[in-house]
Amino acid sequence: MIFRLTTLALSLLTALPALAERADRDKPMLLEANRVSIDDAKKIQILEGDVLITKGTMMLKADRVIVTEDKYGFQKGTAFAGKKGLASLRQKREGKDEYIEGEAERIEYNTNSEVAELFHRAWVKSGDDLVKGDYIWYDAINEKYLVTAGETRDPNAPPPRVRAVIQPKNKDSEPSTPTHRGERLQLKGSGGLTNQDAQ
Numbered sequence: 001m002i003f004r005l006t007t008l009a010l011s012l013l014t015a016l017p018a019l020a021e022r023a024d025r026d027k028p029m030l031l032e033a034n035r036v037s038i039d040d041a042k043k044i045q046i047l048e049g050d051v052l053i054t055k056g057t058m059m060l061k062a063d064r065v066i067v068t069e070d071k072y073g074f075q076k077g078t079a080f081a082g083k084k085g086l087a088s089l090r091q092k093r094e095g096k097d098e099y100i101e102g103e104a105e106r107i108e109y110n111t112n113s114e115v116a117e118l119f120h121r122a123w124v125k126s127g128d129d130l131v132k133g134d135y136i137w138y139d140a141i142n143e144k145y146l147v148t149a150g151e152t153r154d155p156n157a158p159p160p161r162v163r164a165v166i167q168p169k170n171k172d173s174e175p176s177t178p179t180h181r182g183e184r185l186q187l188k189g190s191g192g193l194t195n196q197d198a199q
Contacts, residue, residue: 027056
């Protein structure tokens with residue numbers, strides 16, 4: 001039972017492993033909830049009520065988390081809206097003093113494909129970069145995003161749009177300029193040519 005809960009939490013917390021802190025893999029996991037229900041026959045675990053899962057720098061907060069396991073042992077975890085109506089995920093980036101953060105009404109993660117999906121009012125922030133949309137699909141293996149805006153329910157409203165803020169990668173560094181100039185090119189004539197030969 002403890003092993004299954006650990007695997008459940010790990011599956012949800014490794015949604016962005018390519019950029020995540022590698023040391024987190026060796027840290028102990030802490031699971032907190034008001035109620036835990038496990039059905040080993042159906043391979044379903046449910047954590048309810050102010051759920052908090054931490055492992056190293058990784059933190060998942062939700063009101064409810066459901067984990068199902070397939071016949072091959074792969075798990076799919078679904079975290080549902082917590083406080084402020086959103087489930088949240090946060091993890092330190094490898095080798096940087098930055099965090100990957102995201103929120104959505106629902107966050108799903110599949111351990112087989114290593115794909116995270118964030119549904120409704122979704123956003124993901126990595127450093128100073130930010131993407132927002134109604135749906136965010138993230139492939140952790142290939143580090144690819146797909147963000148969609150959703151549909152407009154009000155026919156008179158403008159169409160919804162995806163919003164992304166991508167910072168320049170070298171915004172804090174000075175442009176590189178050479179510290180000294182190279183030697184001047186000296187042009188020299190051939191010793192065998194005379195003025196008469198040139199005519």
